[in-house]
Amino acid sequence: MAEALWDDVAAAYERSFATLCAGTTEALLAHLPPGARVLDVGCGSGHVAESLVGAGHVVHAVDPDPEMVALATSRSAADVRRGALPDLPYDDASFDAVVANFVLNHVDDPRAAARGLTAVTRTGGHVVATIWPAQLPPQATLWNTLLDDAGAVRPAMPRLAPELDFERSPEGLGDLLAQADLQVVDVGASEWDWRVRPEDLWAGMTGVGNFGVxxxxQAEDVQERMRASFEDVAAPWRDGDVLVFGVRAAIAHATA
Ligand SMILES: C[S@@+](CC[C@H](N)C(=O)[O-])C[C@H]1O[C@@H](n2cnc3c(N)ncnc32)[C@H](O)[C@@H]1O
Incomplete structure (x- = not known):
């Protein structure tokens, strides 16, 4: 299902979408008390964990993918373990704060996963989560144009059953946390410019998540047409050596 899309993609993720997801770091940090014992759930290659350590927190991090665990271990001084929501390998109520940056939008059972965040947070502790809202981000617009121009087939993407899914918006994320017995403090949006080298975006889009699927x-001739038109299709976002995408995440802050 959706979680399986994260197997064996760590190197391509690190080059591409890791720098995209790191764009919420400041917004996440703003909700944490100083010197907190923090768990970064679904830490990926460890950019957020690295910043949490740099901000003076005592940081633990966890991810189901062994390659992500290895990257996060080498990038940060966090204590990184392998494990997955909803049953995280930590004692109940053992953290002052828990962050989940673009994780609840990738799990097979978001409500169970949110309850997994609650379980490891001490009473009065903080849970801060982000997701991508339903609106198509600009890099996906670029990708769809590439697919359409090349006459690509559109494979069925893994989708959650309606009874498991939740509204992909700041309010929907807040509701998800509320359903996991958390008190929602605020919900909102975080916006930033993602600057990425075209070759790194290409590595991500041809390997990671639904893009990679x-x-x-695609047949080889379709892939060849996509490769050939990439530079032209990406031109509207080019700024010198990089592409710049204005992106927006939903963020919610709650307490246990
Ligand atoms: C979009 S990436 C975000 C990574 C990281 N938080 C960041 O900001 O770069 C999603 C991450 O969630 C992890 N993941 C997938 N299913 C998970 C689960 N059930 N529990 C915890 N993490 C999960 C994936 O392995 C992947 O590293």
Whole structure:
């Protein structure tokens, strides 16, 4: 299902979407008390964990993918373990704060996962989570144009059953945390410019998540047409050596 899309993609993720997801770091840090014992859940290659350590927190991090665990271990001084929501390998109520940066939008059972965040947070502790809202981000617009121009097939993407899914918006994320017995403090949006080298974006889009699924479903001639038109299709976002995408995440802060 959706979680399986994160197997064996760590190197491509590190080059591409890791720097995209790191854009919420300041917004996440703003909700944490100083010197907190923090758990970064679904830490990926460890950018947020590294910043949490730099901000003076005592940081633990966890991810189901062994390659992500290895990258996060080498990038940060966090104590990184392998494990997955909803049953995290930590004692109940053992953290002052728990962050989940773009994780609840990738799990197979978001409500169970949110309860997993609650379980490891001490009473009065903080949970801060982000997701991508439903609106198509600009890098996906670029990708869809590439697919359409090349006459690509559109494979079925893994989707949650309606009874498991939740509204992909700041309010929907807040509701998800409230359903996990958390008190929602605030919900909102975090916006930033993602600056990425075209070759790194290409590595991400041809390997990671739903982008990678679409890429691998194409015949070689379609892939060749996509490769050939990438530079032209990406031109509207080019600024010198990089592409710049204005992006927006939903963020929610709650207490246990
Ligand atoms: C979009 S990445 C975000 C990574 C990281 N938080 C960041 O900001 O770069 C999603 C991450 O969630 C992890 N993941 C997938 N299923 C998970 C689960 N059930 N519990 C915890 N993490 C999970 C993936 O391995 C991947 O590292």
């Amino acid at each position: 679409a890429w691998h479903a």
